[in-house]
Amino acid sequence: MNAPLLAALRGLLGEAHVLAGDGLQAYETDWRGRYRGRALAVVRPADTAQVAAVVRLCAAHAVPIVPQGGNTGLVGGGVPDASGTQLVLSLSRMRRIRALDADNLTVTVEAGCVLQALQDAAAAHGLLFPLRLGSEGSCTIGGNLASNAGGTQVLRYGNARELCLGLEVVTAAGEVWEGLSGLRKDNTGYDLRDLFVGSEGTLGIITAATLKLYPRPAATLVALAACADIEAVIGLLRLARARFDAALTGFEIVERFALQRVARHFPQLRQPFPEAPWTVLLELAAGSEEDARRPLDAMLGEAASRALASDATIAANSAQARELWQLREAVPLAQARDGLNIKHDIGLPVSAVPAFLREMDATLAAAVPGVRPVVFGHLGDGNLHYNLQAPERMPAEAFLRRHEAGLNRCVHDAALAHGGTFSAEHGIGALKADELAARKSPVALAMMRAIKRALDPQGLLNPGRVLPHD
Template sequence: MSQLEHLYTVLGQNNVLTGPAMSPYLEDWRGRYTGTALAVVRPGSTQELAQVVRWCNQQAVPIVPQGGNTGLCGGATPDNSGRAIVVSLTRLNQIRSIDTDNDTMVVEAGCILHSVQQQARQAGRLFPLSLAAEGSCTIGGNLATNAGGTQVLRYGNMRDLCLGLEVVTAEGEVLHGLQGLRKDNTGYDLRNLYIGSEGTLGIITAATLKLYPLPKATCTALLALDSIPSAVQVLNIARNGLGAALTGFELIANNCLQAVTHCYPDQRLPFQGESSRLPWFALLELSDSESMEHAREQFEAVIAEALELGVVQDAVIAESLAQSQALWHLRESIPLAEKAYGKSIKHDISIPVSRIAEFVQETNTALQAQFPGVEHIIFGHLGDGNLHYNLAKGSAFSEDELLALQPQVYHIVHGNVHRFAGSISAEHGVGQLKRNLLPLYKDPVQLALMQRIKKALDPNAIMNPGKVLPDTSQ
């Protein structure tokens, strides 16, 4: 107990959790990783966190930063040594400022993404990051993993949406970099170094985020398709016809939506007959800066062209905000339905859009040849080449049997990703799930530089050990 006395003094006893009170912080969202910890601490300010980190650095106590604990790669879960302090950032949840002239807002790391979206909207602005976990994930976690979501096609990843950071370094110093500048060429870009580093270099405590004008109108449609090449062709038609107004283009396999409607009977697929049985669907969204009339005219022209060319078999255009939300709710419910069916082998990959169809065909064939009956759960952000290429047990395997196949499945899927010039992590990060895979697929010079950066910024190796960087002791 005496080991924690300093933390009690800094944070107060209510914000230093031990024993059973730590349980919600020790297991990842997927239920794949469970660890133990010396304590869970909940700092209420950047200054409190800096004191905690300085103490941990002096005592050589590992630190595992955690936001909303919605990650999919075990990046915020401690190991089983019981030596680490889990730092929950949920009390750092203030919107510090909103500047509509500069189109920026300064928010703390523990702010829930949905709350940030709402605060921006109340100020007449758009913060465009949108993803399924937005009701519980935090801005700090979004930055730590360089989150993407459904509007990367128009607005970019979290790295593109951030202008500045406040960071507590591994030695307990505070990096003050919240200037809302779009041009600053005064040296190395430290901001982008910390974004995507998953808490292995320091702990992000606040960020200056970009804001955008609210669109005057949005249009949403769900298209029924016979193949992925058709989806790519529709994407090209939409890009040519809509330009930057195309803000979302999601590819969804039929069985994903069937799983959603089975798990959540209140949701309905808006197609009947043959259209409801087609193998693929695409969810499109346009955001227009002029008017609903202008938006609708452009949108209908693009869909009409695709229908006339035969690359779209059927289409449903939302006629109201409620219908648009219902279509997006179908898409956003896929991860929850997938979880309800049991644990799966997940892949968050990116492939050049031009090669996605070939990748899916070859990889599906290879997996079925080796593991007949495994179920493919494929959906994702076709517009930016990011697929969630997942495997479920189907009727041929038990959950345990499927998970035992993970190394063999990874070998096939990631091998093909590499062969098609892709990445084995697009937006979920590396965490502990993929860290020892990096030497197989990442340039050795890049890995060596990453190791040097880690050593320079975290000389005592206390920041989120066992994450991102491969284990060099093996």
């Protein structure tokens, strides 16, 4: 039970912020319910100095720490294992926005700040914090950075990494690295910032960050296009990029079977092109709606004349734009109503997507005849959620039990063979640590292990996540 440590933690943080015993499921179970762990205790420090003091205490007692933000991760990276020996360090009380600098277009915010609260704070200054995720109402900035979150705006604004200028981090030794720089250019030594971003709490604990803000686009236009095949989709992407460059803020695709799931479970959603093999959602930022409508219309006309799109529609107003986005966002919800399925989060070079899809069709037909791919995602940055649904008369549970491991292997094999990745935006956590060890080059793995040993020699920060236990 490690009573001396708990006593010291209570002395440090106060009784109310050291939780132990039963009733901690909210901290011990991930939100999808795939990981049900058991914490030694949950601590909720109030500030960076307290985080550092907790880390020093744990180092002295050789107790592992699992940092936790909004607990919305998808790979089991933020919940303790079942041993009951790991301390959960929740950043939830550290949610202050420390400073917003409109001239420098930066904001400095604590790790526990909920993404939506930051979006709102930026909007209150007429600015934009562009990270946009399904979980934005509960995920936190610290977790977004620790997992290098992606989302729907990566095409224009990049991942969480590209939005981060500086960090404050508590090291494994319980020291504080004050790296909260708001500089766009700073070439003074190794890039520690990007090493911590995406390290999922295994190299240090992010306690605050300085992030980029952007001007808020005055207007947004959304269009939907119907495409005959994936080659046409990619031609349309190329055309849209050439015409609009950075003004193209979204390019999402949905395959016909995925839209049919939406039609079945959400029949109230109007479907402009229910028969299209591929449906593309384009989003455009503009100085004004009228300025952008004419060139968007012209681009879609050119796409039609070049047989890249068979049909297209531009939302007439923001309510219609919202409806088109709902179609896209309804895909995972519709899938959930269909029952269990096998999810993937692959990334590919955009140019490799057609060959990948053709190869998978053949592979799947041979491996599990009748299996139904539900294909959708952020094509603009090559990120596909290539999910697999059971053949028509096979119960979902049996499908997963029998085929999940084998189909994961098929999909990841093909993604890697085409220059892709088996984890585009969700990270590694506990779920994919063995996959990482098996799939990454030995040279890269050896460097990662050397860095882990260099920065966390006791191995107490989120052990077993990212890199599997030795």
